[in-house]
Amino acid sequence: NKLDPIPHPPTKPVVGNMLSLDPNAPIQHMMRLAKELGPIYWLDMMGAPLVVVSGADLVDEISDEKRFDKSVRGSLRRVRAVGGDGLFTAHTNEPNWSKAHNILMTPFGNRAMQSYHPSMLDIAEQLVKKWERMNADDEVDVVHDTTALALDTVGLCGFDYRFNSFYREDYHPFVAALVRSLETIMLTRGLPLEGLWLRNRNRDLAGDVAFMNAMVDEIVAERRKNAAGAEDKKDMLGAMMTGVDRATGEQLDDVNIRYQINTFLIAGHETTSGMLSCAIYALLKHPEVLKKAYEEVDRVLGGDLNVKPTYQQVTQLTYITQILKEALRLWPPAPAYGVAPIKDEVIGAKYKLKKGTFVLVHVLALHRDPSVWGPNPDAFNPENFSREAEAARPVNAWKPFGNGQRACIGRGFAMHESALALGMILQRFKLIDTHRYQMHLKETLTIKPDGFKIKVRPRNDKE
Ligand code: HEM
Numbered sequence: 001n002k003l004d005p006i007p008h009p010p011t012k013p014v015v016g017n018m019l020s021l022d023p024n025a026p027i028q029h030m031m032r033l034a035k036e037l038g039p040i041y042w043l044d045m046m047g048a049p050l051v052v053v054s055g056a057d058l059v060d061e062i063s064d065e066k067r068f069d070k071s072v073r074g075s076l077r078r079v080r081a082v083g084g085d086g087l088f089t090a091h092t093n094e095p096n097w098s099k100a101h102n103i104l105m106t107p108f109g110n111r112a113m114q115s116y117h118p119s120m121l122d123i124a125e126q127l128v129k130k131w132e133r134m135n136a137d138d139e140v141d142v143v144h145d146t147t148a149l150a151l152d153t154v155g156l157c158g159f160d161y162r163f164n165s166f167y168r169e170d171y172h173p174f175v176a177a178l179v180r181s182l183e184t185i186m187l188t189r190g191l192p193l194e195g196l197w198l199r200n201r202n203r204d205l206a207g208d209v210a211f212m213n214a215m216v217d218e219i220v221a222e223r224r225k226n227a228a229g230a231e232d233k234k235d236m237l238g239a240m241m242t243g244v245d246r247a248t249g250e251q252l253d254d255v256n257i258r259y260q261i262n263t264f265l266i267a268g269h270e271t272t273s274g275m276l277s278c279a280i281y282a283l284l285k286h287p288e289v290l291k292k293a294y295e296e297v298d299r300v301l302g303g304d305l306n307v308k309p310t311y312q313q314v315t316q317l318t319y320i321t322q323i324l325k326e327a328l329r330l331w332p333p334a335p336a337y338g339v340a341p342i343k344d345e346v347i348g349a350k351y352k353l354k355k356g357t358f359v360l361v362h363v364l365a366l367h368r369d370p371s372v373w374g375p376n377p378d379a380f381n382p383e384n385f386s387r388e389a390e391a392a393r394p395v396n397a398w399k400p401f402g403n404g405q406r407a408c409i410g411r412g413f414a415m416h417e418s419a420l421a422l423g424m425i426l427q428r429f430k431l432i433d434t435h436r437y438q439m440h441l442k443e444t445l446t447i448k449p450d451g452f453k454i455k456v457r458p459r460n461d462k463e
Contacts, residue, residue, distance in 0.1 A: 016044025274333030
């Protein structure tokens with residue numbers, strides 16, 4: 001076989017390994033396979049090889065952008081139904097990728113974060129207000145509320161739109177359509193006759209996409225009408241409507257702007273909520289970490305709940321940031337990403353990969369590689385992200401935001417928003433693990449805790 005000596009599990013005729021992969025939890029299944037087969041192995045996806053890499057040394061080689069580029073295949077390619085040629089689902093060589101990348105660096109840069117801070121604060125206040133008003137027997141659905149936070153924050157900072165998720169039982173119709181679409185996309189595996197049993201879902205998908213596009217197009221058109229206002233608004237939409245790509249002198253067209261907005265909502269809500277939920281889970285299970293986190297929040301933000309945290313204060317929440325980064329290590333919300341060699345390659349001095357071979361970087365497994373994280377890689381320890389520990393570690397051992405120029409453009413946004421929210425939560429609440437919840441990961445486009453409910457009480461509550 002061309003892929004020898006890369007290990008691989010036994011295959012079945014025609015479908016190869018496709019049907020033996022757990023459809024509800026393929027990422028966790030691949031993680032178990034990595035434990036059995038090692039840092040690199042391949043699966044036969046109905047004739048097409050999928051090479052799964054999780055060893056830190058190999059990932060380090062694969063992170064060389066002169067040799068490997070992002071590959072938009074499998075479910076990510078199907079996400080193009082919603083994301084089109086927006087940044088996340090564009091091929092690197094599509095003209096709109098570099099154009100949008102150049103234009104969007106500014107509204108995702110550090111300076112822009114300062115201008116989003118008031119809007120982020122607005123939404124974080126809605127979350128803590130909701131929790132403050134809970135009765136002693138009310139439960140918090142952590143993933144639901146952090147998803148509401150993340151969505152509303154992207155909506156407000158992105159294009160001055162309020163989903164008002166904290167004022168409704170269900171999600172906004174746009175979000176419902178988005179979630180349904182992503183579900184259908186993830187259920188689609190390109191199997192023979194699959195179109196038959198997915199027929200109704202595919203019809204809904206077409207309707208949902210049309211609805212989402214119409215809503216976003218309307219927001220863009222509205223903004224164009226008040227052309228004078230477009231420059232004034234300091235949100236991402238304003239930046240997209242006025243920004244010029246220095247390389248080509250061109251601007252983004254309205255269809256591409258729509259795809260970017262859809263993309264921010266796809267990329268920006270499940271991931272951020274997954275990170276926050278897992279961080280809260282870890283705090284419940286590690287009282288000594290929680291204690292240090294309370295100390296930092298009390299020192300940096302203070303105890304007066306009427307004084308709003310400033311941008312500067314959030315940047316000083318360094319231990320909180322370490323907690324978030326460690327949560328991203330153990331439970332990376334985007335648990336894998338796809339790349340392909342630009343020409344025929346050899347990695348690890350012996351594994352031959354033909355040009356274009358689909359290679360999946362299995363981040364969840366990479367983040368528990370004992371050669372980097374030591375003999376007990378499953379243990380939650382924010383000291384892994386002390387300044388010294390970070391400096392001493394190989395750069396490509398921690399990849400929750402992907403790689404190189406195709407890495408997450410929203411990472412600074414997600415980290416600021418989350419440090420602010422977690423800081424405000426800890427300023428106010430005791431967290432109670434009423435169900436002694438044990439981590440159970442639900443896989444969609446992302447991974448996040450399934451059925452994670454807690455209770456919260458005010459910190460000054462004597463009970
Ligand atoms: C790309 C993770 C938050 C927008 C990515 C990639 C990862 C990732 C792994 C690379 C995907 C690949 O290589 O195929 C995360 C995580 C987040 C987060 C873990 C939160 C903790 C956000 C937010 C936004 C965002 C808040 C926007 C508001 C994007 C975009 C891309 C991207 C536009 C594509 C960048 C490009 O290829 O040019 N993200 N993301 N992400 N993310 Fe995020």
